[in-house]
Amino acid sequence: MSKYKPSCEEEKIFLEKYDAKDYPSIAITVDAVVFGVRRDATENYRKLDKQTIQVLLVKREEYPYKNYYALPGGFVGIEESLEDTLERTLKNKTGLTGIYSEQLYTFGAIDRDPRMRIVSSAYISLLDANKTNLKDAIWVPIDALDKYDIAFDHKDIIDEAMNRLRGKIVESDIVFHMMPEEFTISELQEVYEIVLGEKLLAPAFRRVIAKKIEDTGKMTNNAGHRPSRIFRQKKD
Amino acid sequence: MSKYKPSCEEEKIFLEKYDAKDYPSIAITVDAVVFGVRRDATENYRKLDKQTIQVLLVKREEYPYKNYYALPGGFVGIEESLEDTLERTLKNKTGLTGIYSEQLYTFGAIDRDPRMRIVSSAYISLLDANKTNLKDAIWVPIDALDKYDIAFDHKDIIDEAMNRLRGKIVESDIVFHMMPEEFTISELQEVYEIVLGEKLLAPAFRRVIAKKIEDTGKMTNNAGHRPSRIFRQKKD
DNA sequence: CTAATAGTGTCTATTAGACAGTATGTT
DNA sequence: AACATACTGTCTAATAGACACTATTAG
Numbered sequence: 001m002s003k004y005k006p007s008c009e010e011e012k013i014f015l016e017k018y019d020a021k022d023y024p025s026i027a028i029t030v031d032a033v034v035f036g037v038r039r040d041a042t043e044n045y046r047k048l049d050k051q052t053i054q055v056l057l058v059k060r061e062e063y064p065y066k067n068y069y070a071l072p073g074g075f076v077g078i079e080e081s082l083e084d085t086l087e088r089t090l091k092n093k094t095g096l097t098g099i100y101s102e103q104l105y106t107f108g109a110i111d112r113d114p115r116m117r118i119v120s121s122a123y124i125s126l127l128d129a130n131k132t133n134l135k136d137a138i139w140v141p142i143d144a145l146d147k148y149d150i151a152f153d154h155k156d157i158i159d160e161a162m163n164r165l166r167g168k169i170v171e172s173d174i175v176f177h178m179m180p181e182e183f184t185i186s187e188l189q190e191v192y193e194i195v196l197g198e199k200l201l202a203p204a205f206r207r208v209i210a211k212k213i214e215d216t217g218k219m220t221n222n223a224g225h226r227p228s229r230i231f232r233q234k235k236d
Numbered sequence: 237m238s239k240y241k242p243s244c245e246e247e248k249i250f251l252e253k254y255d256a257k258d259y260p261s262i263a264i265t266v267d268a269v270v271f272g273v274r275r276d277a278t279e280n281y282r283k284l285d286k287q288t289i290q291v292l293l294v295k296r297e298e299y300p301y302k303n304y305y306a307l308p309g310g311f312v313g314i315e316e317s318l319e320d321t322l323e324r325t326l327k328n329k330t331g332l333t334g335i336y337s338e339q340l341y342t343f344g345a346i347d348r349d350p351r352m353r354i355v356s357s358a359y360i361s362l363l364d365a366n367k368t369n370l371k372d373a374i375w376v377p378i379d380a381l382d383k384y385d386i387a388f389d390h391k392d393i394i395d396e397a398m399n400r401l402r403g404k405i406v407e408s409d410i411v412f413h414m415m416p417e418e419f420t421i422s423e424l425q426e427v428y429e430i431v432l433g434e435k436l437l438a439p440a441f442r443r444v445i446a447k448k449i450e451d452t453g454k455m456t457n458n459a460g461h462r463p464s465r466i467f468r469q470k471k472d
Numbered sequence: 473c474t475a476a477t478a479g480t481g482t483c484t485a486t487t488a489g490a491c492a493g494t495a496t497g498t499t
Numbered sequence: 500a501a502c503a504t505a506c507t508g509t510c511t512a513a514t515a516g517a518c519a520c521t522a523t524t525a526g
Contacts, residue, residue: 004300004347004350005409006299006300006350007302010520025261025314026263026264026312026314027262028264028344028355033292034427059421063242064240064242066243067517068518069409076262076344078261078262078353079353079428080346081344081345081346082342083344103341103342104338105339106318106342106357108264108312108317108318108319108357109317110316110317111240112489113240114240114242117314118332119264119312119318119355119357121342121344121355121520122320149483159486185505185506186504186505194353201488201489201491201510202489202491202506203507204487204489204505206492206507207487207488208487208488215474219497220497221497221498221499222498222499223497223503223504224497224499224502224503224504225496225497225498225502225503225504225505226495226496226497226498226503226504226505226506227496227497227498227504228504228506229504229505229506231323247481263514295497313509339519350512354484358484366508374501420478421478421479424479435517437516437517437518438478438482439481439516439517439518440514440515440516442479442480443514443515444514444515456477457524458524458525459476459478459524459525460475460476460524460525461475461476461477461478461524461525462476462477462478462479462480462523462525463477463478463524464477465478465479466478
């Protein structure tokens with residue numbers, strides 16, 4: 001399994017005798033908090049569908065927490081890295097691959113799961129929700145979560161993920177993972193406002209964001225008001 | 237093990253039949269990156285012992301990586317939370333309890349350990365290194381790590397921890413966990429400079445830090461120059 | 473006195489907040 | 500023209516960077 005080279009014969013024997021079954025078994029899973037912002041798909045109408053950020057949830061078909069909603073996720077295979085598990089799970093639920101993800105936190109309380117001891121590494125995944133072609137999952141607005149029965153400690157995980165997202169949106173470039181390729185500054189500002197939960201002043205926002213975006217030369221049209229320049233993320 | 241209540245008889249039977257041994261076994265460990273800054277213990281001489289931050293390492297007595305240095309850590313017990321494992325491990329190596337810690341990252345590459353598949357949750361722990369009464373561990377200056385053989389992927393973990401520490405020291409109050417109860421502003425500035433790896437301008441530093449500290453009314457003496465006010469962390 | 477570090481005052485550059493105003497499309 | 504949103508100009512407040520200056524001890 002490993003590239004590690006034993007240093008001597010004694011060590012080689014030690015490693016061969018070593019049996020993982022001798023140790024108490026704790027399972028490890030990966031859970032994904034997938035965030036997205038949805039827009040109406042109509043070309044000439046770019047207003048947000050729901051003025052809130054949404055989370056991807058899956059209805060559980062089996063016990064425990066049957067019929068509850070849970071984060072997409074699953075057991076880590078013995079020959080699978082945490083990121084591989086994440087990728088596989090997201091592909092199964094959304095059909096999408098290569099979604100931007102980063103590790104959030106690992107939850108290890110002893111009574112997280114009634115079946116057995118399970119430690120879960122939670123990841124935050126961000127995507128432009130318009131692109132999604134969901135299979136078994138649904139989008140739930142973050143402020144409507146209390147209308148759903150959420151399985152395990154997944155509500156806590158979502159809350160923690162929201163905190164992290166709020167913190168990172170201002171000092172990193174992760175917003176762009178939730179945007180389409182091309183967007184207006186107002187659309188970008190809307191996403192900031194949704195995540196931060198507060199209104200921002202347009203001049204200040206434009207000043208700050210200007211360094212991170214570049215003009216495509218295109219304009220919106222038929223919006224019922226002055227058209228807007230269309231930008232994309234600036235990459236060095 | 238859990239406070240979870242089965243919803244019906246069918247679920248109760250399901251849970252009783254469920255056997256953790258049916259799933260492939262991945263072990264989980266906790267490793268601690270313990271950071272500290274050492275000062276000379278002499279009362280009237282407050283200069284830093286070594287002008288660098290130090291990490292706590294343990295010499296491995298067994299294979300694999302026998303005689304290499306590793307982060308203090310160990311296997312998570314079946315009835316033990318990640319934090320409990322951390323606390324137990326640190327107590328064994330340093331004799332100290334209640335050390336400030338926060339989760340860093342969970343490392344899950346498949347070939348981290350030659351014995352078996354091991355996923356490790358790494359924590360950052362911070363303490364005033366002067367207080368330590370080490371048992372089996374040694375302090376290694378961060379810039380002297382390449383003189384030691386480091387086991388597993390622990391060098392990567394330490395690097396990652398250093399990055400996190402650098403990021404957090406400016407926008408949180410974690411420095412104070414590495415300071416004694418009472419300190420001068422210069423001593424505090426020295427710790428910032430050690431962590432950030434750059435010199436800071438005293439007036440700017442004082443302006444910013446003033447909000448977080450309060451005067452004890454005491455002064456240093458016999459320092460060979462103008463005495464310094466002694467501060468402590470301000471708590472609301 | 474000198475050496476050494478503690479601590480302050482202040483000027484300037486940069487950035488954030490606020491708000492009024494102008495611009496340009498659709499209807 | 501009226502409306503709606505896009506976009507800009509500018510004043511002010513707060514903050515960060517730089518550096519010169521003063522203060523106070525030991526020896």
